[in-house]
Amino acid sequence: MPNKQSQFEQAEKFLMQKKYFQASELLTKCYSQHQNFRTNYLLFKALTKSQQDHAAVDLAQDYLNSYIADNDLFLELLKAMGQDHQYIAMRILYQQLEPCMKDTEQTFFDETILQFEQQADPLWIRKIVFESAGMELAPPSEQRRLLKKIYSLPVKLLVNIAPNILASTTIHPLIKVDLLDTLRKLKINESFDFVFINGEHYQVSPAKLPNEQSSEVKKRLFALLPDHTDQALLVAQQAEISLKLLLLYPFATTIIKVNHGWLDALVKGETAALSISEKEIAVKLTELLDQWA
Template sequence: MNQGQTKRYRQAEQLIKQEKWGPAGDILDALVEETADPAATRQLVRVLYKDHQYVQALSNVLDEPTLFYQDESSASLAVKILVQNQRFMLARLFVANAPKEWQTDLVKMIQTGEQAAQTKYHQTIQQRLKTFYHLGDGSLMEQRQRLEEAYALPLESFILGTRFVLRDPFVHYLIKADIIESLRKLKVDTQLDYLWIDNQEYQVNPAKLPAQNDVSAVKAVRQIIKDQLGDQDAINFQMANQQFDLQLMFLFPRATNVITDPTEWADFLLATLNGHEINDDTAVGRWQRRLMTLISTLAQAGK
């Protein structure tokens, strides 16, 4: 902030001390628009919360949640706002990325909010759960919207809905993968059945899943791509990694079961990108052709 903006920021701080939330918020809102200053954004959210403008405060938190990892007080404020707006799963995911020493107290805040909501907003939660059950009744875009709405559910209700959604053949697999990944981040220790891209059912315990990029086979493929293209062809290097990222979206959480030979996998991927005709009558070839079809279908759905 320049000198004039700093002066206005101090004026806002004086108004906050006087609990004049409206005038303080007006100044801070303008400063955020002008400067995108993190401190001004956090102060604006505090003022909006104090002024009971919870929806607007939520919008600012969701725009840049990482700004609220600055200190425990800011993280606590973000959680209060998420809970106030009944965004319980989003609150838990926010806390999962916070420093570990803060997490216990922050999770307790969420649990208290969930318990209160189960009593006060029981019918609303039940309706959201019913909508979650019918996630598969729509396009991929509509399913993403319904999943976003489901993140307002308390964790217990979300898991209940998940048990049905993960086995629903009409739910797009990328939606299922998003759900499993969210539960992995939350270290949810429970066994879940899911219908995978090969139309077979498998079981997974999210708490025991590694992050996809920590899987040894995944790291090996990335290293091969880097060794072959990293210093020689920046464009193809980027394209290869993007294609591999798309493959991993569909392979999650079974990449290890499919990529049994990282060298063969990387060679096939790179040859395909270069337009080379190669024998695809192998396990790797058949898998990559299947993934290419899924990725192509995904691209068409986005048009």
């Protein structure tokens, strides 16, 4: 059985010989035994060279700070994301880093990402756009699958598709909320017609919306939960609260009062302490969550 050092040296030879698949197999074994950036990067290269870009991008997350700290490495990561059609994720990552970049870097990476987007296969794009047109008639499980496909489109096309989804009365609210949050991360300032769970129409600008993950309402509701020795139950209750608050995005803070009445309604379905209008909302949330399951 070859030791780790000999496996690593053989993998380096495979890389030099352009035997990328063999190199990726050996480096995967080395990386599973001992994780470090050097092995990570060599495995990343072997994966990208053997057209395993999705695996390469996933691998880079282990040392993401190292990849984004170096312009050449960041460019390699963006290229792998482009090859894997991760245009939306690519843009979001760039948007997060943009404030820390020099003007010349911003221009370079913005133009580079645009070039990757322009290289997208038009037949593949047409297929996804065509499939997404049937989202309104699909069940939630199929809507989730289609949304993942839509997220592999260039940003401009995502923005073009978004109005039909956000204004739909049949697409599940969690799909619409996911899309809204993605547009927020992309800092899209355009105003969209958004149909809320009560059927009312609202004009929303994603870039101006709050980050649901840092929701004060959610944190305060979590704090009201009783201490549990059963951690699984606590996690399940927190998950249910989170999903129901998502259904109310971006208006949860104006609808939910942080008290035990709402906590019981969200976690147990007990609505006795709520007003008539609040009860209707609580029941609607449960119905929508049942549809999502």
